[in-house]
Amino acid sequence: MSRQETLYNEWINLPQSYKRAFSLLFSDLPLDFKLKKSIEIQGFNELTEVQTRAITKGLLGQDLMVASKTGSGKTLGFLVPAINRLLTQKPLSKRDPRVLVLAPTRELAKQVFMVAKKLIQNTRLSCALVVGGENFNTQAKYLKKNPDIVIGTAGRIADHIDAKHVFFNGLELLILDEADRMLELGFSSQLSLIHEQANHRKRQTMMFSATVDSAEMSRMTDNLLNSPEKIVIDKVSVPHTGIEQRFYLSDHVDHKDKQLLALLRLSARQQAIVFTATRDDTARIQTALNENGHNALFLHGELLQNQRNAVLNDFLNNKADVLVTTDLAARGLDIRNVALVINYDLPKHADEYIHRIGRTGRAGDNGIALSLVGKRDWWSFKAIQTRLMQSFKFSELEDFPARFKGLVSPKKQAQKPLIDKNQKCNKASEKTVGKAKIVRKKHEANAIDIGSMPMKKKRKAED
Template structure:
């Protein structure tokens, strides 16, 4: 193997998760006389080229920036021994499938070992990618993600509209006891709006948006991790992999469209044997997601009215056909199951010819004159 090529490459879906993995990997490498580098987007490209020229043994990065360095030939993976995909399903959700295939092609050593980690393995796209990136893979399952988490107490409250959700959020965060909390929203605009709303109640909130520069995002996560803020309001940017040990409460201001994302969100609390709480606000726009979530989970998840701030909305009921309509529909059916009002289509004989238009006028045949008289 070429000693100038990295020995291990760890890919993460987001820069925040990659940075957290890098911190742990660097700690492990320091005791093994191995060097480790972080290669993610949003950082200075030329500085990363210089770091790669120092031939690190272990690289932690994001798929997009790693693919850029491979294209520019500032990085080579011919001698790579270990390729690790962390939160593989999330990388596919973010559209990194082409980059993952590209990285797999560059890491072409015959003895390369591939590891793929994901909280949810029952995914068609993920299974297809697993077949493409691995050979004779062994599947190891530790527990079931859809089973009930014994260390997380979950609750759901009905909400009429956004204003009602705001009031429920402020009430719960003001009356619950927690060290730190994460509030998940569906839009970037709501992250700033809710942060300002919570700060009016002196709840020490800070927002994290995906469109912020990398240095700003890193600074926000650093401040929240150090405990300078009690509440982090964010989108699904912070739902994966981040190990925030002080988080004791997770709030779904909006339910995610994907049921698996709910599992990742509430998984930010109740980690390493600690107890945690999670509650969700379910409005008319969230009802479809709530129904999908209930069918996805292996345990009952009920939605109740809040004792202090009850809602008029209590879910949409499925309209079943009335008995009269069902009886009428049954009477309109014949014994063989076909409707009596339905006309039976006559099969067209395409080989049959038919005269169309007006018949031609028949004329008397003209008499033929004989030439015998001329001979006489």
């Protein structure tokens, strides 16, 4: 037994309290030497907590259900054990892909693909990216070459299954990244189809998600996983302590525009992401920022795939200092230079706020998240406070103070003070003083009550 395997076995048997006190190095893991070399070249040394627990269990071939917040290093947590398996074990089939990694968006799939390519660069393994927005026939040609690893989106993979361009009878690992987001986007039927194509006892499945406690996630876990090891690193509803959060009240759009320019103060080689609610605002704000000395780009879902790729590549390569985007970039982007996230508009859902601000403070770095709160953002702000179980005080920009101070809850507004009956009578008597009392003569109806409504009946004529 090698030194690495001895260390690894000792680590596995340590109590969890000891594991948290000591850090594990990639060099200590029993990995194939080619994979170790690639990891070393990429500059990865010490494992994060999610990597430690996911990789050590994943190397043993166990199914995993992992919950961890963004920026914790999940990508290496599933790619390292997957690639190590391909390098150290014989394939189940010579034709089918051995590993399938599914991501909710094209951008996240592409980012995982780039990491995988770097990890297999010293090996004979091949990798293919299969996402929507790219040429379908070209992807079919790639799939016919039998790549070892396929990384893509569930919708496009399902399309290729229907077209019989790819088969997963020999699939060894199925990996779902951001599984909760895939369900939100409506990919449950495609996931079921993919699962059925590779439903055999030798398949290992690893599922990574921000949340695991929903009913839909539980059903998905029961369907796809076989006695999984459940790993919950921390409360995903709480951003890590390295992100400073500040909130500013805003009066209207023009006021927000001025506040945004005042808040966008970046030092050399730092970048910022500005999140908006609408696609139209991304282009409008990008133009305004460029007119005021910034080098900004905009991104939203209506752009063609090649346009989206170009924008992300330019931002990743530090050719722009600000990216103005919708929630399209709220998950998956891993850009070390993003020191600042600004919510021009708050998202409707509190969980999406957590994913947004998780674009900064990556891999242990510190970051700042600033949010503008107008009338339309108020109830989102209250939901965020409830979700995070925190009460935030508002900061203020001296040059751009806000007149808006918040909204009253509709329930509180509906609760009017009750007036005592005696007070009503007194008010009524005060109004009648000095006025003649009007007496109306009552007319009695010669009627018999039938049910709840008095009705008149004709009397029978007397003989």
